[in-house]
Amino acid sequence: MQSRSPQFQTLGAVRPGRGIYVERAADALIGRPDTYQRVRYMLCPTQVGKTSYINRAMTSLRSQGARCALLNCLDSQFEDNPEQVFGGFIASLADELELGDGTQLAIRYLSRSKESQDALRDFLVHEVATHGTSPVYIFVDELNAFLTNSLWPKLLAALAEARRELRTSAKQTFFHLAGIDLQGKFEPAFHSLFPNDFEPLELTDFSRSETDAFLPVLSLVHSDSVARHILDRLHEQISGHPAWTQKLLKDLCDDPPKGTKGQIRSAVDKAVATLRSDGFSGPVLSHLENYIRVGLKDPSVCKTLSTALSVYVQLHRAPTAVRSRHELSQEVRLLTNLGLVRVEPSPEGVLLCQVRNEIVGEKFSPDHIKQLTAAAS
Numbered sequence: 001m002q003s004r005s006p007q008f009q010t011l012g013a014v015r016p017g018r019g020i021y022v023e024r025a026a027d028a029l030i031g032r033p034d035t036y037q038r039v040r041y042m043l044c045p046t047q048v049g050k051t052s053y054i055n056r057a058m059t060s061l062r063s064q065g066a067r068c069a070l071l072n073c074l075d076s077q078f079e080d081n082p083e084q085v086f087g088g089f090i091a092s093l094a095d096e097l098e099l100g101d102g103t104q105l106a107i108r109y110l111s112r113s114k115e116s117q118d119a120l121r122d123f124l125v126h127e128v129a130t131h132g133t134s135p136v137y138i139f140v141d142e143l144n145a146f147l148t149n150s151l152w153p154k155l156l157a158a159l160a161e162a163r164r165e166l167r168t169s170a171k172q173t174f175f176h177l178a179g180i181d182l183q184g185k186f187e188p189a190f191h192s193l194f195p196n197d198f199e200p201l202e203l204t205d206f207s208r209s210e211t212d213a214f215l216p217v218l219s220l221v222h223s224d225s226v227a228r229h230i231l232d233r234l235h236e237q238i239s240g241h242p243a244w245t246q247k248l249l250k251d252l253c254d255d256p257p258k259g260t261k262g263q264i265r266s267a268v269d270k271a272v273a274t275l276r277s278d279g280f281s282g283p284v285l286s287h288l289e290n291y292i293r294v295g296l297k298d299p300s301v302c303k304t305l306s307t308a309l310s311v312y313v314q315l316h317r318a319p320t321a322v323r324s325r326h327e328l329s330q331e332v333r334l335l336t337n338l339g340l341v342r343v344e345p346s347p348e349g350v351l352l353c354q355v356r357n358e359i360v361g362e363k364f365s366p367d368h369i370k371q372l373t374a375a376a377s
Contacts, residue, residue, distance in 0.1 A: 007217050008250035010243070013051035016059045022213045022242070026053060026201055030060045036137065036174035039163065039198040041190060043181040045339030047243035048203050050178045054139045057176070061137055068137045069096035073155075073179070077145035082116035085151055086158070090123045097136070099127055117158040124162035128173060135172035143179030143186060153189065160193035167197075176201075181337045184304065184330055205342065206240030208232070214249055221253045229261055233268040239342070241356070248275060308334045312355065315341060319354035328353070 009019040029035045042050050058068040071092060076085045087110050091102030099105065105127065109119040128136055140159070146152035159175055166173045181187060190198045211231050218227035230252055238244045248271050257267030308331035314320075315335075322328060328336075328343065332353055335341035339356065346352040 008246045008253070009052070010247045010250055013055055014049070016055055020214060020217060020246070021052060021056060022049075022206055022210050024049075024204055024206070024210060026203055027056065029201065030057045031064055036176070039159075039174075039190070039194045040176045040201045041186070041198060042176075042178040042201050042203060043186055043337060044178075044203050045337055046180055047241075047339070048205070049242045050203065051141055053203060054141055054176070054178060058137070058139060066135045066137055067097050067132065068139065069093050071138065071140045073140065073142040073145040073152075076151075077142075080151075082151060082154065083110055086110070086116040086120045086154075089120055089155075093123070093128060093138070097128060097131070099131055115154075117154040120155075121158040121162045121165075124158075124173065125165050129166055135174065137174050137176065139176045139178070141178045143177060144181070145179075152186075156189055156193050163194065163197070181333070184334050184337075187333075204240075204344070206235075206242060206245055208235045208240070211235060211240060211245060214245075218249065218253065221256050226257075226264060229264055230257070230268060233265050234272075237268065237272045239356075244275065248272065251275075304330060304334060307331050311335065312340060315353060315355045319352050321346065321348075321350040321352055323350055325351065 007018075007020050014021045042053070044050055054070065058070065061068050069092070071089050075092075076088055079085050079088075087106040090106040090109055094100055094102035094105045105123065106119075109123045109127075110116060113119040113122060124138070128138075138159075140155070143152055143155075146155065156177075159177075162173075163175060177186075177190075179186065208231070211234075214231065215224070215227055218230065221227075222230065230249075234245065234248055234252075238248070248268075251271050251274075252268065257264045259267075311329070311331040312335055315332075322343075325343070328351075332341060332343070336343055336353075341353055342356050343351050343353050
């Protein structure tokens with residue numbers, strides 16, 4: 001039998017109609033009337049499926065008659081000119097929502113406003129919300145890309161002001177924000193700009209039952225019992241990390257293990273060990289290096305990072321428990337957003353904070369992180 005591994009998504013987002021999309025608890029919220037009554041935000045580590053979820057949500061909402069548009073901050077991450085950034089956002093929204101010539105609309109609204117972010121606010125209020133009768137969903141992805149040019153406060157302020165005006169006019173325009181909160185600044189900003197009007201949306205690692213979504217493809221290469229055994233062992237090893245699951249299953253379809261259950265377990269373990277040694281966690285490492293560079297310029301960030309590394313070392317020795325996410329320290333939130341720590345419910349009914357060392361491997365040992373920090377300074 002031939003491998004169908006091209007269906008696995010090993011890099012980037014799962015596109016509609018392509019690859020294997022694994023539904024999680026958050027997917028059940030798509031299309032529900034109460035889901036977007038507040039501003040939704042996802043502040044998650046890299047490689048957990050934020051953009052894949054947004055693609056899925058937009059496809060589903062459009063099938064229900066809604067209008068959707070995506071602003072990807074990566075497109076403007078190296079641009080420092082506010083007019084270029086916000087003008088680009090206006091043009092992109094106009095094109096996606098078919099409101100007319102995006103460039104001309106951007107020029108019109110920018111010429112009327114003293115501040116570029118005000119042009120985006122006015123465009124959302126006077127153009128986006130007034131065309132058509134169907135609800136409008138604006139998705140903003142990769143907010144962390146704006147940490148390099150400091151435009152994210154202006155973007156959030158524009159969205160918050162538009163949100164307030166649209167709420168009083170009862171126009172159905174909803175916002176969904178996503179990114180990696182490397183500096184721990186986004187969530188406090190949400191509290192300030194969207195008081196009592198925002199709600200987190202969490203993307204968890206795949207549960208074992210959710211990975212059964214891969215069975216139809218695995219069964220093209222393996223018997224059903226072997227396919228399930230591979231999924232069992234893989235979940236024991238990497239706890240359902242989305243990107244790692246896709247990458248390893250592709251490898252195990254390209255080079256299918258054979259033999260007894262013990263031999264199959266050994267083959268899965270070997271694939272995991274190989275992936276660790278190859279440094280597949282490169283994107284997480286780059287985020288950490290970026291945070292260190294920012295920290296060296298900002299004493300408060302540097303202090304938070306130093307404390308976070310101490311917390312990481314402690315969690316490396318033993319997990320800690322909290323009763324709710326409100327009790328998570330700033331340092332644990334940072335480590336979670338970097339993808340170094342995961343927080344999940346335990347059988348005892350508390351939240352367990354523990355290092356994702358089975359995922360990131362040797363590259364994120366406490367000693368390695370200390371060396372990285374020393375080298376950066």
